[in-house]
Amino acid sequence: MxxxxxxxxxxxxxxxxxxxxxxxxxxxxxxxxxxxxxxxxxxxxxxxxxxxxxxxxxxxxxxxxxxxxxxxxxxxxxxxxxxxxxxxxxxxxxxxxxxxxxxxxxxxxxxxxxxxxxxxxLIHGGMAVIFGLKDDIIEEICKNDNGIIVPSNYNAPEQLVISGEIKALKRVCISLKKIGAKKIFFLPVHGAFHxxxxxxxxxxxxxxxxxxxxxxxxxxxxxxxxxxxxxxxxxxxxxxxxxxxxxxxxxxxxxxxxxxxxxxxxxxxxxxxxxxxxxxxxxxxxxxxxxxxx
Missing domain, CATH: 3.40.366.10 (Malonyl-Coenzyme A Acyl Carrier Protein, domain 2)
Known part of the structure; x- marks a missing residue:
């Protein structure tokens, strides 16, 4: 097909x-x-x-x-x-x-x-691609942050995009880097899509x-x-x-x-x-x- x-x-x-x-x-x-x-x-x-x-x-x-x-x-x-x-x-x-x-x-x-x-x-948000971590690990870190930050694009195995408030996005990315994210790429957008x-x-x-x-x-x-x-x-x-x-x-x-x-x-x-x-x-x-x- x-x-x-x-x-x-x-x-x-x-x-x-x-x-x-x-x-x-x-x-x-x-x-x-x-x-x-x-x-x-x-x-x-x-x-x-x-x-x-x-x-x-x-x-x-x-x-x-x-x-x-x-x-x-x-x-x-x-x-x-x-x-x-x-x-x-x-x-x-x-x-x-x-x-x-x-x-x-x-x-x-x-x-x-x-x-x-x-x-x-009106609301400056951001998005970042996380490489090298399982989805459930990223989901848990986002869930435990007290800001608005969520998984937004399940693109491929160990490639997940997260979206949210800038401060929350930066906090979560720091945490993900500490626990083994191979690479984190901030997308050139000014919105928290999805x-x-x-x-x-x-x-x-x-x-x-x-x-x-x-x-x-x-x-x-x-x-x-x-x-x-x-x-x-x-x-x-x-x-x-x-x-x-x-x-x-x-x-x-x-x-x-x-x-x-x-x-x-x-x-x-x-x-x-x-x-x-x-x-x-x-x-x-x-x-x-x-x-x-x-």
């Missing part, structure tokens, strides 16, 4: 989509449609930058969504048996399989990004999601909130809302996809971050799996 994966923030780069725009008439139409729907030149930011603008959450999320969905739409053999998206990538996956339209996805992602950007400016700090954003996002028309999925989508698969639109909506304040269960999603028959994984989007995570996840499986990037 063929699985398709869609990346989240962190895979953006200046020039993303420029070749698609030049070489595909259909892609060009979708890029122009994106500019029309958003009422500003998002394509110029993607193609020309500057990088400091592209790195802002409200533009990064749009850029990755636009690139990923267009890439899927122009593939000749995009016939997924199942899909998944990492954080923002869940929106790309849903648009790619027509649960909602490209245009409605743009509206949702634009609202999501703007809301999250506003929360980041944590309780995003609760105000979640309430606003729910209002917008409930205004958008969703269809049942043509194939199972493994959603971040529970790592389980869904096809019914009402459950897909609920999980998409819950994702904002709960951890991304990426490792668990991939494991469930494998256990349900996936043998081929294709990453659709800029960069190859998910390919790197796949290699780490697949270490625990004896069977050989095929991984691609387009």
């Amino acid at each position: 063929k699985a398709y994966l869609f990346p989240g923030q962190g895979s953006q780069f200046i020039g993303m989509g420029k070749n698609l725009y030049k070489n595909s008439h259909f892609a060009k139409k979708l890029f122009q449609l994106a500019d029309d729907v958003l009422e500003f030149k998002m394509t110029s930011i993607m193609f020309e930058g500057p990088i400091n603008t592209l790195k802002k959450t409200k533009y990064t999320q749009l850029a990755i969504y636009i690139y990923s969905v267009i890439k899927a739409k122009i593939l000749n053999d995009f016939t997924p048996d199942m899909v998944a998206g990492h954080s923002l990538g869940e929106f790309s996956a849903l648009a790619a399989i027509d649960v909602f339209s490209f245009e409605n996805g743009l509206i949702l992602v634009n609202q999501r990004a703007s809301i999250m950007q506003n929360i980041c400016e 944590s309780p700090i995003m609760e105000p954003a979640k309430k606003k996002l729910k209002e917008f999601i409930n205004q958008i028309s969703f269809k049942d999925s043509i194939c199972p989508i493994y959603q971040n909130f529970s790592a389980k698969s869904f096809t019914k639109s009402e459950y897909i909506k609920k999980n998409l809302i819950e994702q904002l304040t709960h951890p991304v269960k990426w490792k668990q999603s991939i494991e469930n996809m494998i256990n349900n028959g996936a043998i081929s994984f294709t990453e659709i989007g800029p960069g190859n971050i998910l390919q790197g995570l796949m290699k780490k996840i697949l270490i625990n499986f004896s069977k050989k799996y095929k991984c691609y990037h387009v």
Whole structure:
């Protein structure tokens, strides 16, 4: 069975989509449609930058969504048996399989990004990737801290992201280093994504999601909130809302996809971050799996 994966923030780069725009008439139409729907030149930011603008959450999320969905739409053999998206990538996956339209996805992602950007400016949080420790050890250290600090991205074995208040984040990272974390990398973001700090954003996002028309999925989508698969639109909506304040269960999603028959994984989007995570996840499986990037 063929699985398709869609990346989240962190895979953006200046020039993303420029070749698609030049070489595909259909892609060009979708890029122009994106500019029309958003009422500003998002394509110029993607193609020309500057990088400091592209790195802002409200533009990064749009850029990755636009690139990923267009890439899927122009593939000749995009016939997924199942899909998944990492954080923002869940929106790309849903648009790619027509649960909602490209245009409605743009509206949702634009609202999501703007809301999250506003929360980041009001409440300065942070995120850090912890390498080399078991999940339960990190979970316990976070639980015992008296600040807001939680696991936010279960990316791969012994690679877990934590999110929260800056002071709590620094305290927990010091503790994790002392007990054997091999490496700790602070992400270049100013928000505590997938944590309780995003609760105000979640309430606003729910209002917008409930205004958008969703269809049942043509194939199972493994959603971040529970790592389980869904096809019914009402459950897909609920999980998409819950994702904002709960951890991304990426490792668990991939494991469930494998256990349900996936043998081929294709990453659709800029960069190859998910390919790197796949290699780490697949270490625990004896069977050989095929991984691609387009």
